[in-house]
Amino acid sequence: MAEAIIAGMVKMQIVKPDSISATNRSNPVRLNQLADAHGIQADPALKYRYIQEADILILAMKPKDIKNTVEEIGEYTTKDHVVVSVAAGIKTETISGLLGHEAPIVRTMPNTSALVGQSATGLCGGKTAQEEHIEVTSKIFESIGSVFRIPEENMDALTAVSGSGPAFFYYFVEAMLDGAKSVGLEEGLAKELVLQTMLGATSMLMQSGKEPSELREAICSPGGTTLAGLDVLQSHSLNDTVKACVEAATKRAVELGKMNA
Numbered sequence: 001m002a003e004a005i006i007a008g009m010v011k012m013q014i015v016k017p018d019s020i021s022a023t024n025r026s027n028p029v030r031l032n033q034l035a036d037a038h039g040i041q042a043d044p045a046l047k048y049r050y051i052q053e054a055d056i057l058i059l060a061m062k063p064k065d066i067k068n069t070v071e072e073i074g075e076y077t078t079k080d081h082v083v084v085s086v087a088a089g090i091k092t093e094t095i096s097g098l099l100g101h102e103a104p105i106v107r108t109m110p111n112t113s114a115l116v117g118q119s120a121t122g123l124c125g126g127k128t129a130q131e132e133h134i135e136v137t138s139k140i141f142e143s144i145g146s147v148f149r150i151p152e153e154n155m156d157a158l159t160a161v162s163g164s165g166p167a168f169f170y171y172f173v174e175a176m177l178d179g180a181k182s183v184g185l186e187e188g189l190a191k192e193l194v195l196q197t198m199l200g201a202t203s204m205l206m207q208s209g210k211e212p213s214e215l216r217e218a219i220c221s222p223g224g225t226t227l228a229g230l231d232v233l234q235s236h237s238l239n240d241t242v243k244a245c246v247e248a249a250t251k252r253a254v255e256l257g258k259m260n261a
């Protein structure tokens, strides 16, 4: 996620590359790669200086690493830093408590489509975050796609729908490819057909102004092929399965927040 955000900011020229610095826990080779690829600063020896001199700190480690990291960097931060987190489930009040001061916290949830500038990022501000802090964070995430400002109480649900969502979609694509193979289509052709079909269907959803159910019904000829296929999806309760999938992912985001508070 960190590299996607860096690449977006550099590509959209919202900040000069040498104004961005990156650190990690233990991988200098990776930092060198980031410096070479994006022209940013990434000298592991300067980690704490980077933090002290930064206006905005983006925490892009796993939820389990947030506690140690924030405790580690707490003394190098002040209430004038804007602290942005991308960690699933972690509440703004958890980060505030770990920092031990009143720095504004902005919690975000991008997705991996950031790598192609198409993230759907949700974000919300913590107690001390002002409009200017939300705006500057929005600007960063607009460089990797669309931004949706929502109340924090909906962040775990958004994490399931749009943070994890690409994986659920890819799983459906994998299933379509398996289906194409079982009815005899060559793998390369099947992939091209499925991807163009998904792209076309998504474009229809975004451009037609019609509901998904309306677009679906328009494809179903009475006694035709589409209804024959949809009957199978319905008899296997696809709707209930996907609903349970989104609920399980949301529940896990809540658990991650509690486990790492």
Ligand SMILES: NC(=O)C1=CN([C@@H]2O[C@H](COP(=O)(O)OP(=O)(O)OC[C@H]3O[C@@H](n4cnc5c(N)ncnc54)[C@H](OP(=O)(O)O)[C@@H]3O)[C@@H](O)[C@H]2O)C=CC1
Pocket (backbone or CB within 6 Å): 001, 002, 023, 024, 025, 026, 027, 060, 061, 062, 063, 065, 068, 069, 072, 086, 087, 088, 109, 110, 111, 112, 163
């Ligand atoms: N992957 C996804 O689809 C999405 C992930 N997220 C969230 O983004 C976060 C990162 O995920 P992802 O990019 O996949 O994870 P990665 O494992 O790829 O990256 C995590 C990074 O955090 C670094 N790190 C760990 N501890 C510290 C520390 N104390 N100081 C500095 N850096 C540290 C690691 O460094 P090192 O390698 O040296 O250990 C590593 O570079 C997670 O919280 C996840 O919930 C959000 C949206 C989507």
Ligand SMILES: O=C(O)[C@@H]1CCC=N1
Pocket (backbone or CB within 6 Å): 088, 159, 163, 164
């Ligand atoms: O699976 C995860 O926990 C992270 C958060 C959203 C996408 N990946």
